[in-house]
Amino acid sequence: MQEFKNFINGEYVGSSEDRRFENRCPVDNSLIGYVHEAGQREVDAAVKAAKAALKGPWGQFTQAQRIALLNRVADRINERFEEFLEAECRDTGKPRSLASHIDIPRGAANFKAFSETLNNQSTEGFRLDTPDGRGAINVGQRTPKGVIAVVCPWNLPLLLMTWKVGPALACGNTVVVKPSEDTPATTTLLGEVMNECGVPAGVFNVVHGFGPNSAGEFLTTHPLVDAITFTGETRTGEIIMQAASVGLRNISLECGGKNAAIVFADCDLEKAVEGTMRSAFVNCGQVCLGTERVYVERPLFERFLARMKEEVARLKPGRPEDAQANFGPLVSHQHRDKVLSYYELARQEGAKVEIGGGVPDMGEALSGGAWIEPTIWTGLADDARVVREEIFGPCCHLRPFDSEEEVIALANDTPYGLAASVWTENGSRALRVAEQIEAGTVWINSWFLRDLRAAFGGMKHSGIGREGGVHGLEFYTELKNICIKL
Numbered sequence: 020m021q022e023f024k025n026f027i028n029g030e031y032v033g034s035s036e037d038r039r040f041e042n043r044c045p046v047d048n049s050l051i052g053y054v055h056e057a058g059q060r061e062v063d064a065a066v067k068a069a070k071a072a073l074k075g076p077w078g079q080f081t082q083a084q085r086i087a088l089l090n091r092v093a094d095r096i097n098e099r100f101e102e103f104l105e106a107e108c109r110d111t112g113k114p115r116s117l118a119s120h121i122d123i124p125r126g127a128a129n130f131k132a133f134s135e136t137l138n139n140q141s142t143e144g145f146r147l148d149t150p151d152g153r154g155a156i157n158v159g160q161r162t163p164k165g166v167i168a169v170v171c172p173w174n175l176p177l178l179l180m181t182w183k184v185g186p187a188l189a190c191g192n193t194v195v196v197k198p199s200e201d202t203p204a205t206t207t208l209l210g211e212v213m214n215e216c217g218v219p220a221g222v223f224n225v226v227h228g229f230g231p232n233s234a235g236e237f238l239t240t241h242p243l244v245d246a247i248t249f250t251g252e253t254r255t256g257e258i259i260m261q262a263a264s265v266g267l268r269n270i271s272l273e274c275g276g277k278n279a280a281i282v283f284a285d286c287d288l289e290k291a292v293e294g295t296m297r298s299a300f301v302n303c304g305q306v307c308l309g310t311e312r313v314y315v316e317r318p319l320f321e322r323f324l325a326r327m328k329e330e331v332a333r334l335k336p337g338r339p340e341d342a343q344a345n346f347g348p349l350v351s352h353q354h355r356d357k358v359l360s361y362y363e364l365a366r367q368e369g370a371k372v373e374i375g376g377g378v379p380d381m382g383e384a385l386s387g388g389a390w391i392e393p394t395i396w397t398g399l400a401d402d403a404r405v406v407r408e409e410i411f412g413p414c415c416h417l418r419p420f421d422s423e424e425e426v427i428a429l430a431n432d433t434p435y436g437l438a439a440s441v442w443t444e445n446g447s448r449a450l451r452v453a454e455q456i457e458a459g460t461v462w463i464n465s466w467f468l469r470d471l472r473a474a475f476g477g478m479k480h481s482g483i484g485r486e487g488g489v490h491g492l493e494f495y496t497e498l499k500n501i502c503i504k505l
């Protein structure tokens with residue numbers, strides 16, 4: 020049985036006996052081990068360790084030394100690739116083929132992604148003319164923001180955690196990470212890597228637990244936390260933003276979405292099918308950037324729908340280690356109950372279930388897992404809850420459209436604004452449509468093609484702030500102006 024302990028000041032710290040909770044594998048509901056919930060005492064110790072580390076050796080590291088050390092962390096993750104892969108797949112149930120190409124490689128790469136940015140990033144400078152004719156020089160100086168609280172989700176546990184920890188540490192901050200209670204393994208394992216690489220104690224800390232009245236609340240309300248970065252549901256983002264307002268802590272929020280795919284009749288059909296299939300069903304539909312609304316220009320609608328149904332029928336659910344499997348379970352029974360409630364709601368709202376709509380028979384050995392059928396609906400009204408609310412499962416609704424103006428209005432008719440994809444071989448139309456879509460990221464003839472230097476984040480109810488490249492600097496550093504009279 021595994022024990023997932025808190026990682027505080029360079030040491031694994033258990034909680035008192037009665038604060039442990041089960042960690043189960045969503046493939047077959049088997050018990051992986053126990054997670055040690057951090058109470059106020061553990062969270063306080065972690066935040067104070069992070070605060071103290073800022074004034075310790077870490078505070079003396081040059082930028083070049085930090086970058087070299089974080090590159091070592093990335094290399095060490097890759098050296099322990101199999102362990103991270105095994106841990107991630109056991110926690111999430113996702114296919115090894117997926118985690119070995121996305122989760123773990125990106126989990127390591129996120130530590131390297133910011134080195135180049137920081138090495139090449141200048142700060143501003145201005146020469147000011149003064150009445151005495153001697154002038155003055157203004158120089159910008161970036162300093163670490165301090166202790167960063169990192170609250171991250173269960174869908175891409177390692178990737179989405181290091182996407183924040185990487186730039187935070189590269190900029191000289193220290194972190195206290197609160198991973199999801201459903202997926203503690205890879206964040207806990209990263210503590211070992213930090214020690215192996217010589218990251219000073221207190222720079223990287225992990226506290227396990229839940230949100231309200233648990234580690235999440237204790238961390239985001241802790242007065243010594245200088246800023247909070249969160250990826251997850253919009254409602255939780257609102258609660259975190261309220262906590263951050265006490266003491267005016269800055270926040271970075273990447274929240275929910277109800278992302279649209281817009282498929283024009285002149286698209287490359289097979290490319291559009293492949294990309295839309297991935298965006299709707301990869302990771303069992305548990306990707307914030309994923310597609311749950313598909314708009315297809317009417318002349319192509321029936322053909323596109325037929326192709327999508329063929330491809331959904333080809334998806335192979337199975338254990339992570341099953342080389343044939345390309346479709347895993349949802350992360351937990353609790354989340355499956357939520358997604359199944361939308362499957363039921365779709366029926367009530369009058370959807371035609373083109374394929375799926377239920378729970379697959381996975382046989383005796385896997386019957387305890389959080390398995391669900393990939394599903395396509397048609398025929399729902401634009402104001403149906405299934406078309407408007409984020410489900411975060413392997414399902415999407417297809418609807419025909421007749422004009423560019425109509426589909427832009429449809430795609431933007433949502434409180435969210437995270438991502439979208441546009442499929443057409445007409446380049447000027449692709450750009451014209453992309454410019455009008457209210458979303459932080461718009462892919463044209465692609466999906467989840469990620470340039471880590473590019474701005475990344477959501478607008479409207481999908482978040483606040485941008486991550487990636489230089490954009491993270493605004494959140495992870497304080498920018499000071501020094502004015503020198505000549």
Ligand SMILES: O=C(O)C(=O)/C=C/C=C/O
Binds near residue numbers: 182305
């Ligand atoms: O690719 C990334 O950097 C990223 O943040 C992915 C987010 C997916 C959310 O579910």
